[in-house]
Amino acid sequence: MFKTIKKDLPASIVVFFVALPLCLGIALASGAPLFSGLIAGIVGGIVVGALSGSNIGVSGPAAGLAAIVLTAIGTLGGYQNFLVAVVIGGVIQLIFGVLKAGVIGYYFPSSVIKGMLTGIGIIIILKQIPHFFGYDAEPEGADSFFEASGENTFSAIFHVFENITVGSTIIGVVGLAILILWDRVLTKKAKIFQLIQGPLVAVILGIIFYSVTQSNEALAISQSHLVSVPVPEDAASFMAQFSFPNFAVITNTDVWIVAFTIALVASLETLLCVEATDKLDPHKNVTPTNRELLAQGTGNIISGLIGGLPITQVIVRSSANIQSGGESKMSAIIHGFFLLISVILIPRLLNMIPLSVLAAILLVVGYKLAKPKLFKQMYDLGWKQSIPFTVTVLGIVFIDLLYGIGLGLLVGIVVILLKSYQNSHFLHIEDKSNGKHKIKMSLAEEVTFFNKGAILKELDSLPRDTYLEIDLLKTRYLDNDIIEILEDFLFKAKERNIDIKLTSKRGIVENPESFVEFFRTRPQSSLSLN
Template sequence: MFKHIKSDLPASIVVFFVALPLCLGIALASGAPLFSGLIAGIVGGIVVGAMSGSNIGVSGPAAGLAAIVLVAITALGGYQNFLVAVVIGGIIQILFGVLKAGVIGYYFPSSVIKGMLTGIGIIIVLKQIPHFFGYDPDPEGDWAFFQVDGENTFSEILNTVNNISPGATLIAIIGLAILILWNNVLSKKGKIFQLVQGPVVAVAVGIIFYVLTKDHETLGISKEHLVSVPVPDDIDSFLGQFSFPNFSAVSNPQVWITAFTIALVASLETLLCVEATDKLDPHKNVTPTNRELLAQGTGNIVSGLIGGLPITQVIVRSSANIQSGGRTKLSAIIHGFFLLISIILIPNLLNMIPLSVLAAILFIVGYKLAKPALFKVMYNLGWKQFVPFIVTILGIVFIDLLWGIGLGLAVGIVVILIKSYQNSHFLHIEENGDGKDYVKMTLAEEVTFFNKGAILNELDKLPRNTFLEVDVMKTRYLDNDIIEILEDFIIKARERQIDIKLVSKRGIVENPESFVEFFKNRPKSDLSLS
């Protein structure tokens, strides 16, 4: 695990700076104690990171669960009752892993996964624009289009125009320039620039800028534009920030409903993130999905027991890890320890980091996820790939993550049905000298009830006095619905003077009566014709 420490250590620092404000922002958006987001980040890094089979995935509190948490805390009568649901949700996730439910993630089309990554990249950029200019009325963890304060993504950007903070904007521009220079020029100049990552330098410059200008009338950055980590006075006040489940609420049916909801949504988000990060991974490692569900379940049990938010694998942190050169799970684990050590030893220093600098870091992450060139690539692949891709992006940007994925998947299924309808058979028509049409209908390898309409339409269009050859040589599966259509057509064929021949691996049948028997005598347990 320590083989790639030179890559994992700097990557973990970048992930730490990305995770810190997101942990706090998601806790704020969830209506939970700020410290609960940090607990989830620590557990996601150390516990889930250690148990996971993913080399580059990073787990922590998820924005996709914020709305569920916000409603559940009130509905269940308090945060400690909600923690019981988190623990039970973790147990259900472990059960999912034991039942090998991790295979679900593989059934999402590639176009939807790419749309998810691109949509998240666009959302990252849009949501960070207010923070970049020092306008921070909404938590960074609020990723839905309609926000908790009644605004939406675009109205918040418009509001930024009249609320620009000169100091926050200036250091954000400086930080962004450092990141671009580091990424495009300096990282190619020497090993020192690869070991020390650009985001670390940008954050350090941001802290120095804040210290030097904090009393300046124009360039000074006010506290609401800085990271806000809870600062304990002593060890007792630090330990007092932990919450514990009220297990007397376990008999409340609403707790179990919330637990199952958390388990289902968290598992789905994790599996989709696993699929997406494996695609982003330059080394193409494959994450064992059932093991990931076991790791996530264990993480949620631990997080719930000590007062943390629900955990999933998170694409923002995972993609930051990949882009920063992370190679093994050590980067995720170290980032968890960084979170733990920093909130104990240096919370005051963390509270000097301008949010606008962290927004600049996330700008780079978002841009790399949503590169404009990808739109051209997907367009060139044809409408079957491009339409689900675009629908997924629009759903994520204008509603939220799960809606976007659901809409993209629904469109992908419709595309499959359309192509299945079109590709069920091949029709070849020839006219012989006697004026009789010879029609050869070659059925596809698998023909199901989806193809009923297309085949029925072709049979109904056949003119009188036609010779029809039905070729099922390559057909491995023929649905009973299709067989019934062919059986019914034999009756119509007599009336329309259509001669039929069936060609299959079991022989050639030219007698219509035998044709019917051919299907009636098929093996009851297997509709295969080969």
């Protein structure tokens, strides 16, 4: 891990600046103490980063859980009661990992994963536009179309023009220009520009701009447009920010329901993120999903015990890590230490960072996730890829992340069923002889109940006086449902004067009396039956 420190250290700085406002914003959106988001970010970086098998994944509080957390805190009667559910949720995730439930992550279609990345990129851009211009009605980290402030994603953008903050806009534009210049030009000129990241320079300039313009009415940036980290006065007040679970409510049924909900949603979001980050990884490493569930479960137990929000692997931070050149888990771990050290030593300095500068960093991250050329690539792959991709993107933008993925997955399954329906068999007419149609139906390698409709349709459409050859030589699995269809067809075949020849690795038979008996009594072969 330490061999790649030259790349991991600069990447960790970028991830730190991306994670800081998101940790605070998600805590605010969740109705939890601000410091709870930072705890989750620290634990996600240090603990989960160390235990995870992912080289480039970064964990922390997730926007997808904010609504669940907000509701659960009220339902369970307070934040300390809610923390019990977080701890139990972590234990359930450990059980998921032991039971090897991580295999679920491999069953999400590529088109849905690409749609997830693109949708998140678009939503990052749309959600950061108001912050870029100094309109901060909605906290950082929101990903739902309908916002807690009463706005929606697009109405918030429209209202930007009535609420532009001049100072925030100026330093936001300057920060964005620096990031583009750094990425497109300077990093190719000298190694120093690869070591010192553009986001760090943009943030430093943002702090300087804030300090210099404080006394200028036109350019001054108010506290509401800056990062807002809790500032403890001494060690005692710092420690007072930690909360601890009230285990007296552990027998409450609602606590266990919330715990299972957190475990399930956090695990699914993590597995999706793992799939997505593995696709983005330039080295194409494959993350062990069961180990990831164990790491996440451990992280949630620790986070819940000391007052933190639930943790998942998060695509925004992970993609920022990848785009900044992070190569090992050290970048995630170091970013966690940066969060810890900064909230202890320099909270006042952090509170001088304009949100518009951090919005500029996220705009670049969003663009790299949702590059326009990707839409053309997906279109060129055909409707089977482009439709689930598009539905996922639209669902994420107009509802939220989990709904978007769910809709994309549903459409992906429908596409698979349609293709399965179409590909169950090949049917062609060979010739006409002796007054009979000679038709050969060759079944595919695997024929399941999904294919019932297509095969029934073809059998019912056969004309009278047909000679039908059913070729099973390439078929390795024939579902019992299909055997029953063939069995039922024997009666119709006799009525319509249809002769049947059955060819398989179990032998050849003319006009079988029973398909069921044929498959039961013939010697074993590679053909499997239910």
